[in-house]
Amino acid sequence: MDGHLARLQERLRHRFSDPALLARALTHRSFSAEHNERLEFLGDSVLNLAVSALLYERLAALPEGDLTKVRATLVKQEPLHQIAIGLGLPEALRLGEGEVRTGGRRRPSILADALEALIGAVYLDAGYAAAEALVRRLFEDVEINPRMAASAKDPKTELQEWLQGRKMKLPIYRVAATLGAAHKQTFDVECEVPEFGAVERGIGASRRAAEQAAAAAMLLGLKAKGR
């Protein structure tokens, strides 16, 4: 494990004054009660500010609403997962045996969370400027452009990717009811995620709109439960 930690610090270009912070950032709750979740809480906020400041500088012509959308495409699970792989986090993680057996080292949510915890650990170890510099290095190769404001995902796509990231089956959509006359129908659609036994419902003026509403409700429910 020590070789992993030395290599990781080289890749981060940060040597920890307090190596216990580094170890904790890499510790999943399945391994020890001294896990990384509080560091993740802090790191998420550090990441958010560092990316906001980067976008504020680089996209000087963009209004606030578009900055928020571009930021959402950058600080979400998938790009963080990719950066974590680039840093070699899968090998450095400390996971419980059960998690290792079920593929925890490759799980996007575990990797993205550990990356945020690492950013929080650098913030505690050396202050905001050091953590901001780290975030800027991590995002050096990530594309940033104003058109990303338009590509923020719709709820159905986001739900699908969220489930695929966890190797779960695709959601099932079914029309529960159609209301009103043929030219002015309202669709009532159910979205089901069988693995969770979860069903949510959406209403819309088209089948597609109702499916999007149901997917949005499902995402909200899954995230509220901390899945």
Next chain:
Amino acid sequence: MDGHLARLQERLRHRFSDPALLARALTHRSFSAEHNERLEFLGDSVLNLAVSALLYERLAALPEGDLTKVRATLVKQEPLHQIAIGLGLPEALRLGEGEVRTGGRRRPSILADALEALIGAVYLDAGYAAAEALVRRLFEDVEINPRMAASAKDPKTELQEWLQGRKMKLPIYRVAATLGAAHKQTFDVECEVPEFGAVERGIGASRRAAEQAAAAAMLLGLKAKGR
């Protein structure tokens, strides 16, 4: 207006190197195209990190989920609105005539947004440490304790306060359908906000649960539309 700006800087305990940043932070979009919304984008992230770091220190025993809940009670509109009043922001704001006439100087959302913009302006003027110190001063008199994790508002309460903050009528809830046998019913409830012509629906095992789900969907819809 200059007297207002001098007094405000005294209350902030920050004298701006670049006074144009201060002026911009106080400028609502109804007054000028040089408005404060991009500064608000930045300030929101600065505020979030400064409060996260404060909670991480002070509530050392609290798990991540509870820290997130406590933070949500602090960085929302109502406490920010109160802090903005304490700083004298209502008098210092630069608003268009129409906004002034309809009570814009007292509108909670405008005041909370301007406070975030001010925090963003201090960050640009003097760096993160200065902005963090400001946030800590602003929250000096705000109560912070671990029990606040339990008092995070339910969606119906949050929706009601959101509408009241905008001087709008309360939402209307109505049962659209009850499904299943008497001992195992499912409730299908509609939540309507007439001023917006918005209707959302929620499903639940009790009427109350369905109303909460419908209120959550309504909040999500209103916020997604940037109301």
